[in-house]
Structures are given as structure tokens and as C-alpha cells.
Amino acid sequence: MLSSFCIQAVFLLMCFGLATHAIEGNETYRLALLDFKAKITEDPLGIMRSWNESVHFCQWSGVTCGRQHQKVTVLDLHSQQLVGLISPHIGNLSFIRVLLLQNNSFNGEIPQEVGRLGRLETLRLDSNSLDGEIPSNISSCSNLISLTIGFNSVVGKLPEELGSLSMLQFLAVQRNNLSGSIPPFGNLSSLGKFSATQNNLVGSILDGLGLLKNLSYIALG
Numbered sequence: 001m002l003s004s005f006c007i008q009a010v011f012l013l014m015c016f017g018l019a020t021h022a023i024e025g026n027e028t029y030r031l032a033l034l035d036f037k038a039k040i041t042e043d044p045l046g047i048m049r050s051w052n053e054s055v056h057f058c059q060w061s062g063v064t065c066g067r068q069h070q071k072v073t074v075l076d077l078h079s080q081q082l083v084g085l086i087s088p089h090i091g092n093l094s095f096i097r098v099l100l101l102q103n104n105s106f107n108g109e110i111p112q113e114v115g116r117l118g119r120l121e122t123l124r125l126d127s128n129s130l131d132g133e134i135p136s137n138i139s140s141c142s143n144l145i146s147l148t149i150g151f152n153s154v155v156g157k158l159p160e161e162l163g164s165l166s167m168l169q170f171l172a173v174q175r176n177n178l179s180g181s182i183p184p185f186g187n188l189s190s191l192g193k194f195s196a197t198q199n200n201l202v203g204s205i206l207d208g209l210g211l212l213k214n215l216s217y218i219a220l221g
């Protein structure tokens with residue numbers, strides 16, 4: 001009697017668990033987005049209000065999921081006057097292709113965990129208040145096509161590792177406080193536009209960049 005009740009209870013729990021999973025999709029993404037929200041300290045336009053439990057996270061403002069699976073593929077929160085840190089949980093959105101956070105007031109460092117986003121094609125962080133160094137881990141985003149970090153307060157060197165981003169077409173890091181020399185970027189064979197003005201970058205640039213066959217626009221100094 002008791003054991004049969006237990007079996008039924010376990011069965012019910014399993015069904016409930018499966019149902020919850022079907023409704024909520026991948027819990028990992030939900031938790032990642034909730035942590036992202038938790039690190040936002042000011043939201044004057046109230047965009048994050050829609051990020052609540054009454055609707056599925058695929059319906060939250062700025063979130064786009066893939067058609068078949070509940071995997072976040074786009075997070076677009078640009079120009080929302082948001083203030084706060086960028087949560088390291090962002091690294092758990094493993095299917096994200098487009099991450100647009102430009103023109104806000106995100107501060108603190110760019111989390112190293114972005115390096116876990118192997119499907120990321122567009123990463124826009126420009127026009128925020130980010131500081132710290134550019135994580136060399138971004139070089140693990142091997143599908144990156146566009147990387148913009150301009151108009152922040154990042155310091156240190158341009159990581160040499162970025163030179164392995166063979167798909168990268170657009171790289172903009174202008175108006176920061178980067179220093180040191182431009183690394184050998186000869187492998188950035190897709191690079192069409194590179195902007196690095198208003199930093200403290202020094203040294204010979206043509207060494208690496210001269211090899212880039214697709215380069216049509218370059219702004220340095």
C-alpha cells in the first residue's frame with residue numbers, strides 16, 4: 001500500500017517535472033536571464049518589467065528564441081538606459097548568436113564567460129561604461145563576425161588572441177584607454193573594417209595589418 005503510494009507519488013513527480021520542463025524550456029537559460037536581470041541596478045524605461053514569471057522567457061522584451069527549441073538566440077537590449085553589471089551567467093546562453101547591449105550604461109568588466117559563446121556572431125558593447133581589460137577569452141567565440149567595444153573605458157592591450165578570429169569582419173575599439181601595440185593580426189583574413197582611434201596605442205601597425213586582404217577601412221591614431 002505504502003510502496004504503491006510511493007511509486008504513484010514518484011510517477012506524479014516525474015510527470016510534473018516533465019511538464020514543467022516542457023513549459024519552461026531549458027532552466028539554464030531562464031536562470032541565466034534572471035541573473036542578468038538581477039545585476040541591472042537601474043532601468044528607467046522599465047524594459048525589464050516584462051522579465052517576470054507570468055510569461056515564458058522567450059517572450060521577455062529583447063529576448064528571441066529559436067523557432068523549434070526554447071534556446072535564446074538573440075538578446076537585444078540596446079539603447080534602454082540600463083545601468084548595471086553584465087552577468088557572467090551570460091556565458092550559459094550557449095546558443096546565442098546576437099548580443100546587443102550597446103548604448104546603455106553597463107559598467108564593470110566584460111565577463112570572461114563570453115568566451116563560452118561559440119555560436120556568437122555579433123557582440124555589440126559599444127557606448128557603455130565598461131572598464132577592465134578586454135578578455136582574451138573572446139577569441140574562443142570563433143564565429144564572431146562583428147565585435148564593437150568602442151566608447152567605453154577599457155584599458156590594457158588589445159589581446160593578441162583576437163588575431164585568431166578568422167570570421168571577424170568588423171572590429172571597433174575606438175575611444176577607450178587601450179595601450180601597447182597592435183598585435184600581429186595577420187590571421188584576421190575576413191577583416192574589412194577596423195577602428196581603434198582615440199586610444200593610447202603605439203608602434204608599427206602595418207606589420208600585421210598589411211597582410212589583410214579584405215581590409216577596406218582602417219582608423220587608428
Ligand SMILES: *[C@@H]1O[C@H](CO)[C@@H](O)[C@H](O)[C@H]1NC(C)=O
Nearest residue numbers: 049050051052054055059060
Ligand atoms: C509581466 O510581463 C508582462 C508582459 O510580458 C506584463 O504585461 C506584466 O505587466 C508584467 N507583470 C508585472 C508584475 O510587471
Ligand SMILES: *[C@@H]1O[C@H](CO)[C@@H](O)[C@H](O)[C@H]1NC(C)=O
Nearest residue numbers: 045078079080081102103104
Ligand atoms: C542611445 O539611447 C538613447 C536613450 O535610449 C536614445 O535616445 C538614443 O537615440 C540612442 N542613440 C543611438 C545612437 O542609438
Ligand SMILES: *[C@@H]1O[C@H](CO)[C@@H](O)[C@H](O)[C@H]1NC(C)=O
Nearest residue numbers: 028031032088089091092113
Ligand atoms: C551558469 O553560469 C554561472 C556563472 O558562470 C555558473 O556559476 C553556473 O553554475 C552556470 N550554470 C547554471 C546551470 O546556471
Ligand SMILES: *[C@@H]1O[C@H](CO)[C@@H](O)[C@H](O)[C@H]1NC(C)=O
Nearest residue numbers: 026027028029092093094095
Ligand atoms: C540546457 O542547456 C545547457 C547549456 O547549454 C545544456 O548543456 C543542456 O544540455 C541543456 N539541456 C536540455 C535539456 O536541453
Ligand SMILES: *[C@@H]1O[C@H](CO)[C@@H](O)[C@H](O)[C@H]1NC(C)=O
Nearest residue numbers: 091112113114115116137140
Ligand atoms: C574562457 O573560455 C574557455 C573556452 O571557451 C572556457 O572554457 C572558459 O570557461 C572561459 N573562462 C571563463 C571564466 O568562463
Ligand SMILES: *[C@@H]1O[C@H](CO)[C@@H](O)[C@H](O)[C@H]1NC(C)=O
Nearest residue numbers: 160161163164165184186187
Ligand atoms: C595564425 O595562423 C597560423 C596558421 O594557422 C597559426 O599557426 C598561428 O598561431 C595563428 N596566429 C594567431 C595569432 O592566431
Ligand SMILES: *[C@@H]1O[C@H](CO)[C@@H](O)[C@H](O)[C@H]1NC(C)=O
Nearest residue numbers: 153155156176177178179200
Ligand atoms: C588612461 O591611461 C593613462 C595611463 O595608463 C592614465 O594616466 C589615464 O588616467 C587613463 N585615462 C582614463 C580616462 O582612464
Ligand SMILES: *[C@@H]1O[C@H](CO)[C@@H](O)[C@H](O)[C@H]1NC(C)=O
Nearest residue numbers: 169189190191192193214216
Ligand atoms: C570583407 O569585409 C566586408 C566589410 O567591409 C564584408 O562585407 C565582407 O563580407 C568581407 N569579406 C569576407 C570574405 O570576409
